[in-house]
Amino acid sequence: MNKNWPLWEVFIRSKNGLHHKHAGSLHAADAQMAMENARDVYTRRMEGVSLWVVESKHITASNPMESGELFEPAHDKVYRHPTFYPLPDEVKNI
Amino acid sequence: MKNIAELEAQFQAKVDAEIKIEPKEWMPEKYRKTLIRQISQHAHSEVVGMLPEGNWISRAPSLRRKVALLAKIQDEAGHGLYLYSAAETLGIERDELVQQLLDGTAKYSSIFNYPSLTWADIGAIGWLVDGAAIMNQVMLTRTSYGPYARAMVRICKEESFHQRQGYEILLTLCRGSEEQKAMAQDALNRWWWPSLMMFGPRDADSPHTAQSMKWKIKRKTNDELRQQFVDVTVPQADFLGITVPDPDLKWNEETNHYEFGEINWDEFWNVVKGNGPCNRQRLEARQAAYDKGAWVREAATAFAEKRAAVAV
Ligand SMILES: [Fe+2]
Ligand SMILES: [Fe+2]
Numbered sequence: 001m002n003k004n005w006p007l008w009e010v011f012i013r014s015k016n017g018l019h020h021k022h023a024g025s026l027h028a029a030d031a032q033m034a035m036e037n038a039r040d041v042y043t044r045r046m047e048g049v050s051l052w053v054v055e056s057k058h059i060t061a062s063n064p065m066e067s068g069e070l071f072e073p074a075h076d077k078v079y080r081h082p083t084f085y086p087l088p089d090e091v092k093n094i
Numbered sequence: 095m096k097n098i099a100e101l102e103a104q105f106q107a108k109v110d111a112e113i114k115i116e117p118k119e120w121m122p123e124k125y126r127k128t129l130i131r132q133i134s135q136h137a138h139s140e141v142v143g144m145l146p147e148g149n150w151i152s153r154a155p156s157l158r159r160k161v162a163l164l165a166k167i168q169d170e171a172g173h174g175l176y177l178y179s180a181a182e183t184l185g186i187e188r189d190e191l192v193q194q195l196l197d198g199t200a201k202y203s204s205i206f207n208y209p210s211l212t213w214a215d216i217g218a219i220g221w222l223v224d225g226a227a228i229m230n231q232v233m234l235t236r237t238s239y240g241p242y243a244r245a246m247v248r249i250c251k252e253e254s255f256h257q258r259q260g261y262e263i264l265l266t267l268c269r270g271s272e273e274q275k276a277m278a279q280d281a282l283n284r285w286w287w288p289s290l291m292m293f294g295p296r297d298a299d300s301p302h303t304a305q306s307m308k309w310k311i312k313r314k315t316n317d318e319l320r321q322q323f324v325d326v327t328v329p330q331a332d333f334l335g336i337t338v339p340d341p342d343l344k345w346n347e348e349t350n351h352y353e354f355g356e357i358n359w360d361e362f363w364n365v366v367k368g369n370g371p372c373n374r375q376r377l378e379a380r381q382a383a384y385d386k387g388a389w390v391r392e393a394a395t396a397f398a399e400k401r402a403a404v405a406v
Contacts, residue, residue: 003189005395007182024245025179027188029394030401041172044165045252064119 007056008034010041012048020052028053109310114240117183125309128302129239130184131200132311137177138195138202140170142376146210147219155213162259163216169252176245183241196381203227204362205288207370214267214274214281220260222282222289222327228253229323230293238310261330268334275336282331283339290354291362293320324352 005027011020023042028034034053043051062070078084087094096104101120108115115121144167151167154160178188194200205223210216231253235246264281267274294316297303306312314322324343331338342355364370 003391004187005391024176024248025182026175030398033394033398041175044168044172061118064116 005029005033008038008053009056009059010034010038011052011054012042013050014048016049020050023047025056031055106308109238109308112310114243115238116240124305125311126184128306128309128311129242130181130186133177133181133184133242134186134191134194135201135203137174137181137191138200139206140174140177141195142202142206142380143223144170145376145379146206146208146372147216149210150213150216153213154216159263166220166256166259169256173245173249173252176248177242180239180241180245192384196377196384198368198377201366202376203292204365204370205292206376207365207373208284208288209372211284212277212281214264214277215285217260217263217267217278218281218285220256220258221264221330222260222285223292224253224256224260225327226289226292226323228257229319233313233319236310236313261334264334264336268336278334279336282336286339287357287361288365290320290324290357291365293317293323295359295362321351324354328352 006029007025008028008031009025010023012023013020023038026034026037026041028037031053034055035051038051038053042048074080102122105115105121105125115125147163147167147170151160151163154163178191181191182188191200195202205226210219228250231246231250235243235250237243237246264278267278294300297315297317300316303312303315307315328338328343340355342353344353346353365373368374
């Protein structure tokens with residue numbers, strides 16, 4: 001038997017209107033314990049109004065070795081940004 | 095496939111450009127090992143550090159002091175957890191880290207091998223021990239390894255109340271009776287030098303410093319941090335009206351720093367080697383906590399498995 005409880009990732013919404021944001025991780029035997037521990041460890045100072053806990057094994061992460069293939073093509077697509085289209089100063093509200 | 099020299103050069107270029115290193119990215123094996131050793135040692139220190147303070151929870155002089163001390167110690171448990179989690183991103187398991195503490199292969203800060211004899215010690219620990227830790231931790235918010243830096247940001251936010259509650263304890267004692275002030279002085283006498291030792295050996299005797307600075311794991315040397323600590327702490331002692339137990343301590347107008355006496359390095363190494371006043375007691379307490387918690391860990395696992403089976 002693995003001596004370690006499963007690892008969980010903790011996400012906190014700091015206030016309504018904002019995304020949940022990754023805060024850290026912890027070990028817990030099940031989801032309920034993960035939730036209770038997340039509350040005790042990560043929200044002792046009013047850091048959040050909502051918590052998500054996700055068992056780490058369910059997260060598929062991109063491989064850092066493939067970052068080039070994944071993200072570099074975006075570099076030469078400057079036409080996706082508004083500054084690619086220069087307009088005369090006289091044109092307003094655009 | 096790139097060769098190691100190329101990968102190392104790329105890695106160093108990233109570090110030099112202040113780009114954080116994240117888990118699973120390529121890193122030199124020695125960088126990984128150094129981080130695991132340093133982060134786990136730091137985590138163990140947070141956990142063992144609860145023991146000298148826990149000693150005083152039931153004897154805190156008022157409810158206000160008691161809730162503050164409880165909250166502080168609970169924070170330290172959290173700090174241990176953030177740091178263990180950061181170490182685990184480097185590919186080591188929690189149980190392995192705990193075993194390294196229990197079998198003595200991993201160290202923790204030697205300061206926690208000193209006993210907390212009086213209530214004034216709780217003040218001195220918050221002020222000096224947390225104060226010294228904060229110096230180090232503020233520097234580490236800029237460390238090159240992302241998860242370690244992020245853990246430090248959280249920790250630093252929580253630490254400042256620790257130091258203030260400690261200082262407030264001493265301030266109250268120093269404004270009290272003669273006996274109370276004497277207690278504060280006695281605590282300073284016993285905690286001052288071990289606090290200076292917290293920054294580790296002198297730079298000249300610290301063979302790993304150069305590499306750690308190059309990798310930006312550390313951003314300041316032991317001696318730099320120690321000097322910074324003395325410079326900010328001595329005026330705080332002056333304000334309390336108690337005396338730093340160092341006859342060589344004096345302000346240097348030209349350097350704008352305090353000069354201070356030589357640390358007893360024999361004592362330092364002796365405590366590191368396990369011969370401090372409480373080394374055995376601390377490890378026995380950790381071992382007992384681990385052993386007594388075994389049935390809880392097993393029961394929780396069994397319960398989770400049973401519930402998962404029912405749910406299917
Ligand atoms: Fe701490
Ligand atoms: Fe602390």
